[in-house]
Amino acid sequence: MKISRLIILVFLLVQSFLFAQNKEVLFTIDNHPYYTDEFLRVYNKNLDLVKDDSQKNLDNYLELFLGYKLKVEKANKIGLQYGVSYQTELKSYRTQLSKNYLNDSKVTNKLVQEAYDRMQKEVRASHILVLVDEGASPEDTLKAYNKINDIKNRLSGGEDFVKVAQKFSEDPSVKDNNGDLGYFSAFRMVYPFENAAFNTNVGSLSKPFRTRFGYHLLKVTDKRDNRGEITVAHIMIVKPTVPDNQLEAKAKQTIEDVYQKIQQGEAFETLAQQFSEDKSSAPKGGVLQRFGSGQLSSEEFENVAFSLQNNNDISKPFQSQFGWHIVKLIDKHPVQTLDAMKAELEEKVRRDERSMLITNSLTKKYRAKYTHSSNQKMLTAVKKTVTADFYAQTWETPLNLRDYNKTILTIEKVKDVTAEDFLNFIQVQQKSKIKTAPVSKLVDELFEKFVDEQLTVYHTDNLENEFPEFKYVMDEYRDGLLLFDLMEKEIWTKAKMDSLGLANYFEQNIKNYQWKKRYNVNIFSSTDKKIIAKAKKFLDKRKSVDYIKEQLNKDGKINVMVKSGLFEEDYDILPSYNKLVKGVSSVATKDQYHFVVEVLEVKEIEAKKLTECTGKVINDYQQFLEANWVDELKKEFKIQVDQAVFQKVKNQLQK
Incomplete structure (x- = not known):
């Protein structure tokens, strides 16, 4: 670096x-x-x-x-500080950083405890979704609500959930999963969905509920103890990218050959390094990042992995939508104690919809912390401009706002907020579909909401003044982003x-930028020195790779494996030879393996082309x-x- x-x-x-x-x-x-x-x-x-x-x-x-x-x-x-993307990213970072300073410990602790209690279980649920935007019109919202209720009546009348989901659910994934979302625990779904899942009994249907996606009906099909997380290693032979029976048969035969070598006592990690086609895990002996239920794209893989009972247990070959696998259990990680997980859960709560509960608590604290006063005369003037059109979301602010460019709210005697700001706030709030009546009472309710918002803005805008460390981090990020x-x-x-x-x-x-000496080779390997000796004899007689494998891999035993390609002189077993020349090498031993190398071509040290090392x-x-x-x-x-x-x-x- x-x-x-x-x-x-x-x-x-x-x-x-x-x-x-x-x-x-x-x-x-x-x-x-x-x-x-x-x-x-x-x-x-x-x-x-x-x-x-x-x-x-x-x-x-x-x-x-x-x-x-x-x-x-x-x-x-050169003016980079004025760039739109720079300003946007700086603002985004400040918003993210400020979240660490917008917290209510009492509410947070309660939400952390709730999440931890839920993490002891995993829920399997299916759902039906009727799409409706958060800011949809009352007519569209009512239409969606009536539709979800009609669907509920069908299900309550005994119709099959899967058939109803296939016919009416607007979740695009329903065509693949019939509405089944698999197993999940806390934080895997949006908070209202999670609440419905954990508060619905197995076999029961939830009441219709709303998330930011629309209206849902949820059926809980199972609840079980949380399986925790797991660390496994795997060997993978990738599924052919296009349907091809011959290639698919070859992939299956390869995974079976590898499994046979494992059964013969060869090291899983070494075989993963040599033959696994998962390039990210193969160099690490096939080890994957730890995961829990629902975190991978393959339920088949998860189920096989979690079915292994003891460390170092190895599965038989199995197929997923991605290819063929053999899995080895490295370790199981049960759900940790609350103390051990508290910091992690607090961070998840802050990033989750649960944070709205914290926000509501904070606004009460800001009201007590910051002095603020309102101009009742301007509030009365605003009330006169708001009409019943608000309920139809057609109300507009007055055309001439000059008379409303006056203070309606003062915070800490230093920040003045105008009536024009409040009028704009009211216009935006129409999308919230608030039904409070009459209009004067509606405006009072909206003003209290506006005060809460402005107090929060004031607190957020003054973080640099209240928290020196916040200022330091922002200064450093500002410089770093510019750089x-x-x-x-x-x-x-x-x-x-x-x-x-x-x-x-x-x-x-x-x-x-030089290539080292390179060899175009077939590298034969086996744990049995006698087998490698036989392979060498066949090579000396100029027998093909396929012929040698056919002769030596018999009776269901994979005795020899072959790696072919153009490799530099320091690859794998090649450094064990003092001097390789075209033809057949002597037998060499490394770790528990014996090797013989058929050298097809030798390429001397030469400069790389620019395209080879760009x-x-x-x-x-x-x-x-x-x-x-x-x-x-x-x-x-x-x-x-x-x-x-x-x-x-x-x-x-x-x-």
Whole structure:
């Protein structure tokens, strides 16, 4: 990883903050001051994250920090801070970060406990969905509600759930699953759906309920103890991309051959590395990330995996929609204790629809925390403009809003909110289909909702003032985001698009892009040295790979496997040979395996073509451009480092 990218990354990580006691100007860039407190804070925060000891050296770190700030200055100089995408992403990040400061511990703890209790079980349910948008008109909403009730009446009258789902459900997946959603636990479905599932008895049909997708009917078909999570390894032979009986038969035969070798005592992990076609897990011996029910795309795979009882148990070959598998159980992970899961559950609650319950609690606290007053005269004026058209969602704000550009709400005596803002709020609220009457009472209700919203906005807007650490993180993210945009513009895109410069760099550094000696080979392997000896004899007689496999793999036993291809000299068993030449090698042994290699062709060391190493060349070219770019920035900007102040920083850190 390039040094500057490392600095970008570590600057964005939120760790504990250590503060400097005295704030002095450490250096300036074009008279823009940068202070010792920021330098000390960032250095201390990142000290344990940086593995390169040279970067822990204060002189070196100052150079890195200075280079970082030079790039930020450049980004601001060319106006990247005004970019729409930059502003959007910065706003999005601030919104996400602010969620950590918008919390009610009492309500959160209650929701965490509820979620943990539900996580002890898994529910299997089927559903029927009638689509309707959250902001749908009353007519469309009523139409959908009546439809779901008609469907409920059919089911209550004894009609088959699957047939009714196939005919009436508007969930696109119904054609594949007949409405069956499989097993799930807490947080796997939207909160209202989860509530209905856990509050409905097995075999029973729920009442119609609404989520953001529409109206649902839910039938619970089973409840069981949560199986927890599981870690497995697998060997996979991929299903052919197009129907082909011959290829499908070959895939099945391969998985059966591998399974036979496992039965003969060969190591699962080694076979996974050699033969599994799941490229992401094969190098790790087939080990997959741990998972729970409903988290994979294959129920067949999950059921086989969870059916294994003891660590190191191995399944027979089985087929999923993705191909053939053999699964080995590594470990089972039961549901943890509440204490162990609390932090994780709190984060999930904050990201879930449950958070609305927390929001409602917070608004009550903000009312008590922040002084606020309303202008009753302006509120009365607003009431006169709102008509019964609101209920039909056809009400419009007055054409002339000049008279409403006056304060209707004041927060903490520093923030004034206008009646025009409230009128716009009322117009938007029409979509909520509030039925409160008469209109004057409706406006009072909406005003209370408006006050809650404005108090929350005020609290959120002032997080930097109330929480120093929030400000520090936002400042660092702001700089880091600018720097990423700048690097994309000045370095990364240029390196990809500058084909002539890339080609010139490649030619000037061709020595760095060389193929090692390569061999086009058939590598025969077996745990039985006698079998490999027989394979060598057949090779000496110029027998084909298929002939040798046919002769040596008999009576249902897979005694020899073959790997063919063009490999570099350091591949697998090849380094065990001092010198490979065209023809048949001697027998070599590695771990528990014996090998013989048929060398079909030898390719000597040669330069790669640019097309054979484009990714690496682009990456190297980017580093080259960046290294020279920092030197250019130092010429573009006037830099002054106060060495006396820097020495104070050194002394402080060395205490």
